[in-house]
Amino acid sequence: MAQDVINAATLGSLYLLFALGMSLAWGTIGILNFAHGSIFMFSAFVCHLIVREAALPMPVAVLIGLVVGAVISVLVQVLAFEPIQRRAADHRRAELQILVGGIGMAGVLLAIAQRVTKSVPFGFSESTFRVHVYDLGFVRLSNVQIVIVVAACLLAGLAGWWLRSSRSGLALRAIGVDPEVATMMGVDRRKLAVAIMAASGGLAGVAGVLLTYYLGSIAAESGDAFLLKAFAAIVLGGVGSVGGAAVGAAILAVVETIVLVQTSGTWVDAVSFGLIFLMLLVRPRGIFGRKEVRRT
Amino acid sequence: MLEIRDLHVSYGKVEAVRGVSASAAPGRITLVLGANGAGKSTTLRTVAGLVPAVSGEVVLDGKVITGRPGHTIVRDGLVLVPEGRRVFAPLTVEENLLLGGYVAPRAKSAETLDRVYEMFPILAQRRRGAAGLLSGGEQQMLAFGRALMSSPRVMLMDEPSMGLAPAMVESVFGAVREIADAGIALLVVEQNAELGLEIADDVVVVARGEVVFSGEAEQARSDASVVRAFLGEAALSQ
């Protein structure tokens, strides 16, 4: 039981780490980045290539993941999303185009990684970091698990504070509503958009590297499965709320763990997506989602 | 303080502004009048850096600001209250105001916030509510307050009285006058010419993208063509 709690916490933290970056970009400047999963995978992949050449310690690997993720994410923003937003006739069409643009970008990253790895799993076995498992008698806990849970809580807290309490957080949310008026108020929207995408990609990179340490290895396709889970967690929690993403990730992780422990596991997706479905029926804008502001 | 010199602006092939010149000085209100589609809003938007000018220049405190990106212009003390309010609907009233003070120092921003709440008590009441849920008039107040938050030296206003009840128009115009008296330069576009002329110091009339009248408000009030066009026949016969 205690072990299950630890496991659920780890899984939830992984989902959160992944979802956090996606939620940041989506909840502020309205970019639902479907390339997020590929950025996550590709950061770990690049890190793997580097670690293969030089045995690096974990913090350095995480840093590399962060930088790679941020750089790719900024590239995607500058090459795809920014031109789409600049050209799109209206908001709704831009939304769909960004989705598809992200899908295309994701395809490119995935294809490159697949080509190089031939879809054989890759990891950081050459890193100086060693997974160590502490057996506390009633539970077993590894050092990676601790790092993941701590990182998730810390980063989520930081992101939440940033959006709620800082001026740039406020400006970002304003950009998502009306970029032109935000400009009028003195907000440099291009710079901030690049900044938030960098943060988002950096988080994806950190998540990718930590996940790879945790699982030992991931494959080129690993990003896609997480993408859907993260999307689900964000929607469940309510778009635009970091706390929502955290709660969504936690619910998803707990449900999956329970189903895995209690049943033979083949129904996991049905139960977790069934739950999301029901939750949405009860709360159509997610758990912490604000009602859409609409007036007659 | 603010000088608009022979401004030309086009949207694609459409020439919206064809040589507008106007100016605003501290403590004075310049009223811009003109028919629908005359190019008033376009002029203001170009000054605020949201639309590129084809030719001509805008000079703020002796510095040419034409061609500079929109977000840098607020820092120099020029702010625009946009046509149609354009409040950030999902953000709260207070967040809208704080965003208005994005470029102002924090302490200053807090101080101005109190002043705005004092000027529009309804906004203080609704500070935690979403701006999009306010009534049309309330939103107009918010847009006005938001612009004040940046502590501007030059303020452009695009139809500030639209949708406001008479009493509120009066108090907004009172506020506009007060702001001008505090040494701010104001350039106001207004459909309600009768009221506008009452508080204005200078008047510019625009038609089809060109200036057709420019002078003191007093002069405008007595100019028959201006009166006929903007105050109606009734006013003329009075």
Next chain:
Amino acid sequence: MNTPEDAAPPAVLEAQDVAVHYGGVKAVDGFGLKLEAGRICGILGPNGSGKSTFLAAVTRLVPLTRGRLMLDGEEYHNTPAASLAHRGVARTFQTVRLLPDLTVLENIQLGADLRAGGGGVKQWFRRTAVPEAVEEAIERTGLGAVRSARPGELSYGMARRVEIARALATRPRVLLLDEPTAGMNQAERREVSQLMQKLRDEGLTQLLVEHDVPMMVDTCDRLVAMKSGELVTEGAPAEVVRDPAVQEAYLGKRGRNHA
């Protein structure tokens, strides 16, 4: 209430004790009025007094917290909003709401589509709406020259007229207008006012929300003043405007001069 010689005509639409609350915000709180057949009734009230919300409640676009709505003496506060349009109630909105991809003509046809037939599958694919209704609405509002323009190319005044034309094209019996002249200049306002009076003379029942007091006094047969979601006073326009409560809350110094 009205001029003594005509006995008060029957109420086409009646709202009693209407309340719309949003959490703590009492947007409308026990307001009501009667729309008499072939008359123009106006609502005056400070910003945020609940005029638009009341209109939304009457047209069933927001749910009632309490109250009774009646059309031709028949309660309708549980019927869906769309059926209200079918029963002859049309409206315009405070902010211009046109479909950006359609031309002016098509936007107006959208209104006439209402009368193009029932809900049967065959009707879905009918090519044209009632063309007479569309032409009539275009002519009335003077939109002939811009019929093939798109909303983005229109001036504000024109766009507002399209709103009115669309409502007229539904061939309504009752027309509700929410600040139809905001952002227009004096001359344009006068035209809208004249159009409304002409429609009244043809028997159309109207409700007008406006902040332009002289125009309201000229146009309306009866005025209702509202404040904080409640009724302040009602009656003949000149009287209502002179009411001290109205002057205090709504008109301000200058407005009083007008009255």
Next chain:
Amino acid sequence: GGPTSTDAGSVKGLPSTVKIMSIKEMSGAVAFAGTNATKGIDLAVEQINQQKFLGDSKLEIDLKDSAASAQQAASLATQAISDKSYAAILGPASSAQATAISPIAQKSGLPVVYTQAGSDGVLVGNYTYRVTAPAESYYQLAGQYLKSKHVKTAAVLFNSGNPTLTQLGQKTVPALADKYGFKVRSSDGVQVTAQDFTSNASKIAQAKPDAVFLLLTGPQDPVAVTQLRQDGYRGEIVGMTSMGAGNLKTAGKTAAGVVWPSNFSALDTNESTKKFVEAYKAKYGEVPNNYAAEAYDAAWFLARGIKEAGSASRTEIQKGLAKVAASGFEGAQGAMTFDGTDVRVTGVLAGWDGTNETLVPLGSS
């Protein structure tokens, strides 16, 4: 290796080249299967042509990428069918693609030889052959191994989205348990795309069975093994062929001791296997894996069938293949016999020693 006896000279009735379409997954998630298979096929064709196995006529392979899409695979098959110059197809590895090809090929009478493609629906008639033996046909090796280790209890973790793995987990292993005297304590499915097995691993580690069957896909294998070990599980771990092909490399030492029954191992001492491995190493400078070996056999099987037919006609080739199948042959996978159109091999027990694949001798304990 090649055939033992080759009659030189021309085989009557064959054109100067016999064209075969090879439909393989060369890109996408299962590209590793396609690229390795292609290497095996290239080697076989090189040998066949050099040895003049078909006399003066040459075997020519036209490689097409089905890019992991069943629709693309089926479309390529119809192109092969309409273009009469194709004599046969070497089919793709994924069951989804194979089941899309089979009915069309069978209907229009074009012989197809598959490797992998373990699903039941793949073999639909006498024109469809498969030279990868179903895992359950040699999986008793695992039973023998576990018996020698005196295993009494076992747990099963299988990928419930994959037909082959599901079949192994739900049918083969329970049957094995009956036969070799151990009990299956728990049997859990995981999703096709599952990446994290922490919960499953904890659950199994707490139950402490003597053995665990991990019937997962290649990318899932190292993760599941690592997590089981990290959760303190010390018993036997038995997998299936997906453990091979370098998939355990990232798990390294943690995975030492994992075994899996395999239709092929490069370490096999079998004569024909050794010959293949040597030739492969000489050509590519690396050790062949099962995908390469199976495809190599498939190509040779086809060549034998063509020779037997003595004609490039599709119906004749089908008859030729049937004859070859009836008698069986020696290939990279050792001695191969056929059950209908489906191959059977003896198989070996492969294992992982922490850095390399090894051969696990049975019967030693």
Next chain:
Amino acid sequence: MSYWYDAHLILIQSTFVSLLLALSIQFPLRMGVFSFAGIGSYGIGAYAAAIMTIRYSWPAFAAIGAGMVVAMVAGYLLALLVSRLDGLYLGMATIAFTLILTVVAINGGSLTGGAQGLYGAISTLQTGQVILVCAVVVVLLALSERGRMGRRIDAVREDPELAVSVGIRVIRMRRMAFVVSGALGACAGGMNALLRTTVSPDDVGFSLVVLALTMIIVGGSRSWAGALIGSVIFTWLPQVLQAVGDWQTVVYGVIVALTAVYVPSGLLGVAQNGYRRMRRRSGPVAGATEKATGSEEPGGDSAPLEPLSEDVPTGGTR
């Protein structure tokens, strides 16, 4: 020609199946209903048709029809359930619906054939019949894009509240969108299952959602022609990309990204613009209908200081 037809039969068939599938997502999208339930319906249709054919030897159209009926009922019930959802929340709920169906298919035992799926669904369905069905569907949908129905659909998408105020029963229209989407999706699925004679859980999933979405966005999201363009491109692209060898997945991604970025109104929009430009160039007579409506002359020709000269379309976008 006939050789080419035979050799590319599968792609031809797939193009039409993809068209129906794309339409099943596009139709609700045109009403602003972001529903991916069409993909789930595709699964329902595919399994129903396969089961009816294999177990009960129903004729092709009866088997497909059975799937369509089931999917339409499911679509209607789903519409009732999710009536309060919109935007991407609705998208998520309907993706959940689709994924749940996939899991059900995997766990469906002998009825659905489990992870392996069903095979041997041999029927008499002809390519010509598939094309005929598509033609009928396209004609009906094309009608729904014009005239009264077209306007009403636009209104429901752009401004549901306005739509209600002109008497459009928005809720009913939305439900209809789900039902039609279910029918189209199930029809596509059923046909595909019978043409391929197999169906497996792999066939239905998130990747199909992504594919369908890509088709309609790249092709054009407002018209059946856009869906057609999208389905042609994404069915034939892999074939064309054989030329670039194992770079094909990379090139595919680049193409998708480029079209999304640089072709904002979809390829259909590009085609329409090109056509318009061509017509304009081809002579003043043809171009006359396109005459600008006066917006190019701010202020029109009214005298200055007479702001409201009648009927002059002057600008001012608010």
